[in-house]
Structures are given as C-alpha cells and as structure tokens.
Amino acid sequence: MGITQVLFWILSIMAILSAILVVISKNPVHSVLWLIVVFVAISGHYILLNAQFLAIVNLIVYAGAIMVLFLFVFMLMNLNAETEPQKNRWLKIAGVIAGGSLLLVLVAALKKADLKTQLAQMNTGDIGLIHNLGLSLFHDYVIPFEISSVLFLSAMVGVVVIGKKD
Amino acid sequence: MPINYYIFLAVTLFCIGVAGVLTRRNAIIIFMCVELMLNAVNLLLVAFSKMQFHALGATRPQAGIDAQIFVFFIMVVAAAEVSVGLAVIVMMYRNTHSIDVNFLNRLKH
Numbered sequence: 001m002g003i004t005q006v007l008f009w010i011l012s013i014m015a016i017l018s019a020i021l022v023v024i025s026k027n028p029v030h031s032v033l034w035l036i037v038v039f040v041a042i043s044g045h046y047i048l049l050n051a052q053f054l055a056i057v058n059l060i061v062y063a064g065a066i067m068v069l070f071l072f073v074f075m076l077m078n079l080n081a082e083t084e085p086q087k088n089r090w091l092k093i094a095g096v097i098a099g100g101s102l103l104l105v106l107v108a109a110l111k112k113a114d115l116k117t118q119l120a121q122m123n124t125g126d127i128g129l130i131h132n133l134g135l136s137l138f139h140d141y142v143i144p145f146e147i148s149s150v151l152f153l154s155a156m157v158g159v160v161v162i163g164k165k166d
Numbered sequence: 167m168p169i170n171y172y173i174f175l176a177v178t179l180f181c182i183g184v185a186g187v188l189t190r191r192n193a194i195i196i197f198m199c200v201e202l203m204l205n206a207v208n209l210l211l212v213a214f215s216k217m218q219f220h221a222l223g224a225t226r227p228q229a230g231i232d233a234q235i236f237v238f239f240i241m242v243v244a245a246a247e248v249s250v251g252l253a254v255i256v257m258m259y260r261n262t263h264s265i266d267v268n269f270l271n272r273l274k275h
Contacts, residue, residue: 008167012175019179019202023186028195035198038179042205049216054237058208061241066201066248073194073252077259085191085266092189099185106177115170120213121220122167127231128212136231137238148242155246162253165260 004122007048015041028079032070039063049120051128172213179206193255193265197248204244208237 215233
C-alpha cells in the first residue's frame, strides 16, 4: 500500500468523522469548525486527484469565505449550546434511520456494479492544472462564465434588498 | 484508486448530510448540511473526471476537463446561494428572534 492509498484512507476517515461531528455537536460554532475540517479533507482529496486548482478554490471559497460568513452570522445572533433548539428523541431517531436507509439502499445498489476495473487516476494527469482549466474555461465556457457574473450581481442586489431594515 | 471507493465515500458524506437536515432544528445547521451534500457531489464529480481521463486520456488529452469546469460553476452558484440564504435566515431571526425552523409553520394553520 503506497503513500497515496494511506493518505486516501486518512482523509476519508477524517472527512466522515468530522461530518458526523458537524451533525451531532451541540454548540453551533463547533459545527462550523468541524465543517471546516471536512472541507480541508475534501481539498486534500482534490490534491490527491491532482485537481490543484479546485483544491485551492475549495479552500479559499468554502473554508475561507463561506465558513467565515457562517461564523459571522452565529456571532451576530449570539447563539450557543443553551439556546440551541432540540428535536425530541423520536424525531432524531427517525431522521437517523431515514438517512441510514438511504445509505443502505445506495450502497446495496452500487455494490454489485462492475466498477472495480475503472480507476481514478491519482497523482498524475494535467487536466486539473490551472493552465488547462483556464484554456477550457475561456474558450468553451465563456458564456456560462459571463452569465455567472450576472448571477453574482443579482445575488448581491438580492442580499441588499432582503437585508435592508425597513 | 478504484472508483467505487470514491463513490462510497461520497454516498456516505451525502447521507450524513441528509441525516443532519432531518435531525436538526437550527436553520443554519440545516444550511451547513446542505453545503456538506454539495461538497460530496463535487468530490464525486472530480473523481469521475479523473476516471474519464484515465480511460480516454491517451486518445483525447482534454477528456474529463468538463467535469472540473462543472465543479467550478457549482462552487460559484453555491457561493451566491449561501449569501442569499444567510440573508434570509438573518431576516427570519430579526422577525421571530429564533432560528428554530419549527416557528415557520404559518402555512399549517
């Protein structure tokens, strides 16, 4: 087992454990911090797959910007473990059973699929580098790129309109 | 790495997100679980892009690059969605002084 496989298992276990801790931790600020750990683990997976541009964008946009936004909102509302609303126990058990059933159905459906021969190439391949992605983004995907700027503008205007005190 | 490990990892993360949406009542935690599901899908898309590159890369050097562009656009849309959603949650907190989603049951009555 090479270093890549070892890193794959470490990052997978890290991602799954911190995802579970996001769901079960009582204090919402701890949930945000565990979600940052999940995003760092997923960025590590991107680096293992040699998708370096997406790894850095994931770190900057998700772990940097979006999670800071979540933390800001938590701090503004002054939330902590005491004010955290709790569902009653039966609803929690029902939710966990529903999620576990979905997992069971998907794993059972995918277990028999003949995918063992399909390999995801790791460590090599240059399609994830910023040179190739930039060429493709600005040649084949110029129109969606420009449309996404309009989307951002409309989102910004929408946020200002929604958040305005009147 | 065989692709099915990535499929099972992404499915597990997605189902943890689903269970979080179903078990929590804090609106922001529910929102964070939705982000977790989005990231599971992104991870699977990147793994599939590298699988495509492994299968077809010898003949087509650009094989699989579309999936990574797609992941980039998912991140762009998710950033816009998070800003609007958090603004909605802040407005909800300002009106009800709580972020419990069970307060928003006016359609039931």
